[in-house]
Amino acid sequence: MGEVIIAGIGQVPVGEQWDYSLRTLAARAIQAARKDAGGLKPQALYIGNALASVVLHQSNLGSLLADNSGLEGIESYTIEAAGASGAGAFRMGYLAVASGYVDVAAVVGVEKCTDIVDEELEAAVAETTDYDYEAMQGMTPTAQAALLMQRYMHEYAMPKNVLAELAILAHANAMHNPNAMFHRLVDRAAYEKAAMISSPLNRLDMAAYCDGAAAVIMTRPDLVPPAIKHPLVRVTASSVVSDTLALHDREDPLAFKAAGLSVERACRYAGIMPSDVNLFEVYSAFSIYVILALEAAGFAAQGEGYKLVQEGALALNGRLPVCTMGGEKGRGNPLGATGIYQVVEASLQLRGEAGVNQVKNARRAMVQTLGGAASTAVTQLLERYH
Amino acid sequence: MGEVIIAGIGQVPVGEQWDYSLRTLAARAIQAARKDAGGLKPQALYIGNALASVVLHQSNLGSLLADNSGLEGIESYTIEAAGASGAGAFRMGYLAVASGYVDVAAVVGVEKCTDIVDEELEAAVAETTDYDYEAMQGMTPTAQAALLMQRYMHEYAMPKNVLAELAILAHANAMHNPNAMFHRLVDRAAYEKAAMISSPLNRLDMAAYCDGAAAVIMTRPDLVPPAIKHPLVRVTASSVVSDTLALHDREDPLAFKAAGLSVERACRYAGIMPSDVNLFEVYSAFSIYVILALEAAGFAAQGEGYKLVQEGALALNGRLPVCTMGGEKGRGNPLGATGIYQVVEASLQLRGEAGVNQVKNARRAMVQTLGGAASTAVTQLLERYH
Numbered sequence: 001m002g003e004v005i006i007a008g009i010g011q012v013p014v015g016e017q018w019d020y021s022l023r024t025l026a027a028r029a030i031q032a033a034r035k036d037a038g039g040l041k042p043q044a045l046y047i048g049n050a051l052a053s054v055v056l057h058q059s060n061l062g063s064l065l066a067d068n069s070g071l072e073g074i075e076s077y078t079i080e081a082a083g084a085s086g087a088g089a090f091r092m093g094y095l096a097v098a099s100g101y102v103d104v105a106a107v108v109g110v111e112k113c114t115d116i117v118d119e120e121l122e123a124a125v126a127e128t129t130d131y132d133y134e135a136m137q138g139m140t141p142t143a144q145a146a147l148l149m150q151r152y153m154h155e156y157a158m159p160k161n162v163l164a165e166l167a168i169l170a171h172a173n174a175m176h177n178p179n180a181m182f183h184r185l186v187d188r189a190a191y192e193k194a195a196m197i198s199s200p201l202n203r204l205d206m207a208a209y210c211d212g213a214a215a216v217i218m219t220r221p222d223l224v225p226p227a228i229k230h231p232l233v234r235v236t237a238s239s240v241v242s243d244t245l246a247l248h249d250r251e252d253p254l255a256f257k258a259a260g261l262s263v264e265r266a267c268r269y270a271g272i273m274p275s276d277v278n279l280f281e282v283y284s285a286f287s288i289y290v291i292l293a294l295e296a297a298g299f300a301a302q303g304e305g306y307k308l309v310q311e312g313a314l315a316l317n318g319r320l321p322v323c324t325m326g327g328e329k330g331r332g333n334p335l336g337a338t339g340i341y342q343v344v345e346a347s348l349q350l351r352g353e354a355g356v357n358q359v360k361n362a363r364r365a366m367v368q369t370l371g372g373a374a375s376t377a378v379t380q381l382l383e384r385y386h
Numbered sequence: 387m388g389e390v391i392i393a394g395i396g397q398v399p400v401g402e403q404w405d406y407s408l409r410t411l412a413a414r415a416i417q418a419a420r421k422d423a424g425g426l427k428p429q430a431l432y433i434g435n436a437l438a439s440v441v442l443h444q445s446n447l448g449s450l451l452a453d454n455s456g457l458e459g460i461e462s463y464t465i466e467a468a469g470a471s472g473a474g475a476f477r478m479g480y481l482a483v484a485s486g487y488v489d490v491a492a493v494v495g496v497e498k499c500t501d502i503v504d505e506e507l508e509a510a511v512a513e514t515t516d517y518d519y520e521a522m523q524g525m526t527p528t529a530q531a532a533l534l535m536q537r538y539m540h541e542y543a544m545p546k547n548v549l550a551e552l553a554i555l556a557h558a559n560a561m562h563n564p565n566a567m568f569h570r571l572v573d574r575a576a577y578e579k580a581a582m583i584s585s586p587l588n589r590l591d592m593a594a595y596c597d598g599a600a601a602v603i604m605t606r607p608d609l610v611p612p613a614i615k616h617p618l619v620r621v622t623a624s625s626v627v628s629d630t631l632a633l634h635d636r637e638d639p640l641a642f643k644a645a646g647l648s649v650e651r652a653c654r655y656a657g658i659m660p661s662d663v664n665l666f667e668v669y670s671a672f673s674i675y676v677i678l679a680l681e682a683a684g685f686a687a688q689g690e691g692y693k694l695v696q697e698g699a700l701a702l703n704g705r706l707p708v709c710t711m712g713g714e715k716g717r718g719n720p721l722g723a724t725g726i727y728q729v730v731e732a733s734l735q736l737r738g739e740a741g742v743n744q745v746k747n748a749r750r751a752m753v754q755t756l757g758g759a760a761s762t763a764v765t766q767l768l769e770r771y772h
Binding site: 021050053059060061062063064066072073076098123127130132135240242244249261372375 | 440
């Protein structure tokens, strides 16, 4: 397998993008990434998207987005894995370039969530659960997270204010991310007052579904245009693992087995230990997922992940910074686009371009994206390229 | 790039499969393919599906189908490109194995079309057109095909009974395919009487949307179990190309540019000429597409593809047999599964297992699958492995 470099990154602001269509959002992100990559022209465009066929009545995005981005005639199609759609598309781009089959691949994650009313959106995202056995009975991703949160607090001694700290951290990090949806601090009092959504999970225990698009350009080291002045990022591993779709089919729902396995396989492939990374862009669609993912990755024993929050380990100056640009909670969660936003943000850190959010000496990053309640887990390992 | 072998194939009968859920159809096809592949265990499952999120309210098929096929814990997600979804998933499996990253990949195409009423299904498949500019105005894939058919007959001297011959050929070939949806001959009289759907396109100018699942197991030559007694098939190229999504954006809508480019690129990669293939599993969702694809591939000049029908070149004993097991027209068109059915059928031919439909001395096959009105075109080249 050849080396794979992220030569360019691009993103549009996350939020309620009612002035832009799906195709325009994607084109803007792709154009920004191509510009950042010194104008490299991709031969392939892999698209991460989860909801367009339900929300926008639009499938077959491959030709739509390639054409609208000035890339007609290239290889293009959509990868879908719920919240991990963008991450799956990244894996596809990685394979295509690493194999030598594609010289330059563009990967775009794009989502429009806010063109329909909340109830319709909740039904759309419920399709990421096992429809026949979960959604059909009224289960939604939020309800799944609430069940996991309740179970976790039942099994272990986590005080609820630990999750408040996670929301506070995410929103603080989003303050200086110009592409984040939210630019306001939250505090303990706000958390206490937050509306209950699905007990015990409140408004600030979950991220907002929103619109956005982010893109990367990947290529081999020898094809990186000399005109590029910014540091490069190397992809050292990309691992996708699936678990059962339905929560009730799992021996231990709190184990997030696929998340653990994907970290294990990615680290083995890259020849590193999880503790070798300088930051962890963890998936924070629900705060409880952060705790469970930290434990699954081995950063803490099961039932003790929350202690990392209490110790301050997850802050920008801690030993394992997470959600460094706000994560899903602070930046917003444009479902199928999220995996690429995470990679773009980790790349900014590795390039030393994260501004006041810069993690010191960031050389290696772990990026993890989950689809469903960790029914699909994707772990990308990135490092600064010399 | 390493060599890629199709070690096993599996399929379930195409039709109205109301007794089986999506997950069961997929599991049956995957299990059949694994059995055919000497029990090889895949590390990855790539899924081709187009409609589940709209028809069944089920997205996130990766974990659902991996788990239900006894493959929990492997890499898995969905590739979507309308009618070419299965073909796109095949491309993914090919890349994964060729790159050396995955030892054994399973690819399944699966679709359930018939769990909803016709009008809803027509709306679902209309999502494969440009929704904002086509479907929103009432355009459907059938209407697109009718426009192309009308334009073709306006531009060129094709008598309409040529298309009757294509339907007759497809249904005759399906007669001896136990997995085909239709087992009845049609004749010129039936064609004349066929209900008009979208003038000038009638019931027999189009394939039926239906349910089905087909799977293949791909691996490297050195990993093929010695217990396998059937001949092996080698994948020599896989090429995906996109055109504009909307028909009105094309300089020449009759050119099927993406289809032509994908043949050109696949043949260049494999080092063969299109005329080197012994059969062509062409995409026959609409009969006019067969004519346009034949021309795009260079088997006939533009405006002359229909003459291949008149000459009898496309019959099983002709110089370029097409739809050898019935094609979409005779076998049925389980949209996202179709690309894998085509590969399975071509493999049967190359293995010499096509029964009375066997094409003599079949050593090389071209398989082409289209998404939308050739907005995505995928060409696979297969050959018998020595």
